[in-house]
Amino acid sequence: MRWWRITKRNADLERELRSDLELEEEEQRERGLSSEEARYAALRAFGNPTLIREETHATWSWRWLESFACDLKYGFRGMRRNVGSTVFAILIVGLGVGGASTVFSVVNALLLRPLPFRDPGQLVWISNGETYSTQAEHFSDLREQNHSFADLAGWSGTYNTGNQELTGSGEPERFTSVPVTENFFTLLGVEPAIGRSFTKDECQGKYGAPPAMVLSNSFWRRRFASDPNVVGRKLTLNNQPVTVVGVLPASFDFASVFSPGTPIDMFIPWPLTDKTKPQGNTMAIVGRLKPGVTDQSAQAELAVLAKQLETQHPERNGIKPRLVPLEQHVSGQMRPALVVLMWAVGVVMLIVCANLSHLQLARIGTRQREMAMRAALGAGRFRLLRQVLTESVALSCCGAVLGLLVAVVGPRELAHLHAFSLPLLESVRVDEKTLAFTVLATVATGVLFGLAPALQVPSYTLREGLQVAGPAASGSRRYGWFRDALVVSEFGLACLLLVGAALLIQSFLRALDVNLGFEPERAAALRIDPSFQIPTAAQANAFIDDVLQRARAVPGITTVGISDILPLDGDRSWQVGAKGQVYDKNNHPDAFIRVVTDGYFEALGIALKSGREFTPSDRESSDPVVVVNETLARTLWPGQDAVGKMVSQDGGRRVVGVVADVHHGGPERLSGAEMYLPMRQTGDYSAMTLVVRTTLPPDSLAASIRTALRPIDPNLPVTKFQTLQGLVDRVMSPRRFLVLLLSGFAGFALLLASLGIYALISYSVNQRTKEIGIRMAMGASSWLVQQNVLTRTLRLALAGVILGTLCSFALSKSIESLLFGIAPTDPAVISGVILLLCSVALVAGYIPARRASRIDPMRALRTE
């Protein structure tokens, strides 16, 4: 109801009462009373006008609002009286709600909000069996022959960071580009913000030599200062002229969806008609289903088509299309982690509620007389209950203001953490959904923690309430079990969280401990692709010799090598086999290919297991050689020494050495088969990355290396050193993200649980001051008293811990998929957590126990 209607009603009632009162007065006068007597008589007959007004008010519907405002005012007054506990309550509600909202905003961005494309529900991701990408030829055929898809589009799954050198516009710099098919943006429903997408003509050229490019929004802002006139400009990319035809909208962030952690600067066309398109599985495919087509039927059709293609084109690689909704592909991997985080937040909120409930109970306890008085004066049961609830919701709303602050700052900080390569992390932000969640969480918290104390209010009957003397006796021992239950559940929940966090920390440590097969510390890499064409193999060899020699001479650098692809940073795989061996087409061994120079193994710290490394004399004129890793050696020549054997590559290469396996999918993935080709014997590489091992911080080296290399390539672009440790960190970051958040929650839970048990024990010591006094007067030693209190503390803690452990056993399945190298019921972890919780409980109990043992019997008895 609007306030002006209320005012109008009030005036109306006032007028009605006045006119009737005057009438009464008139009648009294007619009976012969004097005018003054008549007025008094009328007033007497009428009764108390204020009361009439109030009772009439009560029939109007907004009475609840009035009493709500009243309760609120009263609640705030109460909060001011108890500054300490109010601040405490606000603080923990704030942290709890803030944490919950932060997690919610991440969940919202990753799981709830649709992908930033048109009709994202129709988009699917099509992988090729276990591998990421498919041959481009297969893509073209699938696209033409299928009936399930409105269209298919693809991009190069094998691009790597810094693959483009841009000159002719400021300092030469290296950028990352992704070749995409002509229809890629159209299929996703992304319109360039400025300019246009690629035309058919622009998709007719040679792969990797684009006539046109489209810029990503962030790159356009950074490099071209948001200049709209950049569209139409000719730039020089890898010494080739290229025209900027468009700029993508800010809402389209390719990297955050498809390649978390690797920003993409530009997009170039992928000509599908080109006969020289890259060999092997290179294309990542997305498709848009026709309306009404289900994933299953599309999958079935693709499977049939793939079978036909394999028989029609035996010369091509195998193809096993596997279709998942794009949304699931992008954030599916994060789902279990986020689900665990959401549960953790829920548990934290429950602990917060238990703690506040306890606090509120104590507050209500001290106000028992007040409540009894109000009940005596006619306050209804429901009325009192509502007042207590209003107070607790008001308290939690105060906390929510703090929580909102955390909820706004938290996601913003998270979104800018490039250290975490999580998909869509950049789109984490506070939106109306998050705010709604915050409000909901706040009110739910307030009601939940206020409910239990509020429900006890009516049971304070008048006689008891008024009789019980003073706040000290206010505790109502009747509710002792309820307080105990609160503390036990706090410990149980904290135990559950701690077990989860400890398991994940252990997994993290174990993942860190994995021998990656190389030593990332003190190793760094720098792109050094020559800015000019090298026509012959001999000249290329000379260039390599020159680079290695000059780089080696830089002070602080111990070893140097060159590679095309770094571990953990892109992969390229081929089918490989022992020479003379025939393999089943469906079961052909394949291996990751690395093209490296001498010194590479040493620079990265990859151990040589047998044979020899590459040397500078492995060049175009010498015998073709190859180095394999242990897995490949085992696969091709089980039980034999691989050194001296021949692989079928390039018509036959001799294995000269076997090196240790490198985990290049990250520590948690098994390392696959790998084959190393000497860079001096092949031209089949698309990048040159200088890898150095140094005794100095890598950042300080970049400049001196550049200076050293300038004489051979004056256009060497400015790029930062990439540390190998940085690559490892990026791979580990989703796990670190989870560990960080969960440990934070677990720590908070532990703190709350210990505060809860401390509050309970010290409260009960206060309650029992008299009893303890009597015991001591009867001869109980202070040690006995102390022991008594501690035993009680420990008993509560143990009850909670046992409950929590049982729960964690019951829930062990749900966390299993997130663990690495540890069982969800790991006895060391669980006993560690139990020990931790019990010692925390002991410390929390010791303070009140000590106070109890210091009680002066005489004074204790006298004060009551």
Add this chain to the structure above:
Amino acid sequence: MSSMAKGIPQRANLLQGTLDMLILRTLLYGPAHGHQIGKHIQRTTNDFLQMQHGSLYPALHRLERRGWVTSKWEMAPGRNREFKYYRLTEKGRKQLVVEESEWKQMAEAVARVMWPAAEES
């Protein structure tokens, strides 16, 4: 406070529903303002039911909210003065029938318990 409470006659503790019914019944004669309604009930019961304004006005407003009566400021006939007149609505008329029959049932039921002989004879 308690001494005052003793002074109030028991019969004034009208059941809320009963008061509503009496008001509706009074309005059946035609529109009336609060004072008239109170006076009418008091007079008809020979002052047995002393109308308390404290319950009359809340009751009137309650009836209005429920849509059983409407109100309007009107000139009183013969006086140069406006009063807030309450008027029975169609809904109020129906409600009166319902309340009347309920009351009748109630009274009969009470009577049967109180004077069983009279019932038998």
